[in-house]
Amino acid sequence: MYRITSLHVGTVVVEHAEPVFVWYVEGQGRKVLVDLGMPDGRMVQARWGVPGEGGGPDALTVALAGIGVSPADIDTVLLTHLHFDHAWNIDLFPRAQVVVQREEIIHAIKPDPLQRGYFGREVNAQLISRRQPDELLIVEGDWQAAPGLALLLCPGHTPGIQGVLVETARGVVALASDVGEMYGNWFPADPRATDQPRRALRDTLLPPGIHSEAPRVCVASMARLKERSSIVVPAHDWRIPRRMPEEWWELPPEGAGTPGR
Numbered sequence: 001m002y003r004i005t006s007l008h009v010g011t012v013v014v015e016h017a018e019p020v021f022v023w024y025v026e027g028q029g030r031k032v033l034v035d036l037g038m039p040d041g042r043m044v045q046a047r048w049g050v051p052g053e054g055g056g057p058d059a060l061t062v063a064l065a066g067i068g069v070s071p072a073d074i075d076t077v078l079l080t081h082l083h084f085d086h087a088w089n090i091d092l093f094p095r096a097q098v099v100v101q102r103e104e105i106i107h108a109i110k111p112d113p114l115q116r117g118y119f120g121r122e123v124n125a126q127l128i129s130r131r132q133p134d135e136l137l138i139v140e141g142d143w144q145a146a147p148g149l150a151l152l153l154c155p156g157h158t159p160g161i162q163g164v165l166v167e168t169a170r171g172v173v174a175l176a177s178d179v180g181e182m183y184g185n186w187f188p189a190d191p192r193a194t195d196q197p198r199r200a201l202r203d204t205l206l207p208p209g210i211h212s213e214a215p216r217v218c219v220a221s222m223a224r225l226k227e228r229s230s231i232v233v234p235a236h237d238w239r240i241p242r243r244m245p246e247e248w249w250e251l252p253p254e255g256a257g258t259p260g261r
C-alpha cells in the first residue's frame with residue numbers, strides 16, 4: 001500500500017495557466033517519483049516562447065523539502081513520457097533508477113515532426129548518460145515496478161507514454177499523466193469535469209489535445225487505464241487530489257484544489 005502526494009512544481013501558460021505536477025509515491029520501503037517536472041520559467045520562455053513559473057531543479061527540491069524528502073532519498077523515478085514538462089531535472093537524481101519505455105526513448109531521439117517542439121535534447125542527453133542498469137531501466141510494454149506499483153503502456157499522446165497504477169488503502173490510483181491531461185478528457189460529458197460538456201460523448205473518452213497516435217488508439221489506451229483503476233488523476237488539471245488516499249475523488253468536487261484558477 002502506498003501514499004501519494006501531488007507536488008505542484010511549476011506552471012506553463014499556453015492558452016491558460018497549466019499546472020505541472022510531480023507525484024511522490026511512498027510505501028513498501030520505496031520512495032518513488034512519477035515524472036520530474038519542467039525547466040525553470042526563464043528557459044521555458046526563452047526556448048518555447050511561452051511564460052513559465054517555477055520549474056527547474058530548485059522548485060523540485062523545494063517542493064520535496066516541503067514534505068521532508070531530499071532528492072537523495074528517491075530510489076526510483078518513473079517517467080511517464082519524455083516531454084519537457086515531465087522529464088526535465090533527471091540529473092538531480094544520480095542515485096535513482098530511472099524507468100522509461102523503449103518506444104519513448106526512440107521517439108524522443110527522432111520525434112514525429114509534429115512533436116519536435118515538446119522534446120528537449122537535454123532530456124535525451126541526461127537519460128543516455130546513465131549507462132548502468134541500476135541508473136536506467138528501459139522497459140517494453142506493461143511492467144510491474146514493485147508489488148502494487150505497475151506501469152501500463154498507453155500509446156496515444158506519444159508512442160511510448162505509460163500510466164502508473166498505484167495501490168493505496170482506498171483503491172488503485174491511475175496517475176494518468178498526459179494519457180488524458182484534464183478531467184474533461186475522462187468525463188467529456190460531465191459538467192463537473194469540464195465547462196464545455198458534450199452530451200454526445202457521454203459513453204466515451206476524449207483523446208488528449210496533443211497526440212501522435214490515432215484517436216481510436218488514444219481512447220483504447222485511456223479505457224484500459226480507467227478499467228484497471230478506481231480513480232484517474234490527470235496531469236495538468238488544477239483540481240486533482242493532493243494527498244491520496246486521504247483526498248479521493250473520481251470527479252472533482254466543486255472548488256476543490258483550484259488555486260490559480
Ligand SMILES: [Zn+2]
Binds near residue numbers: 081
Ligand atoms: Zn506531454
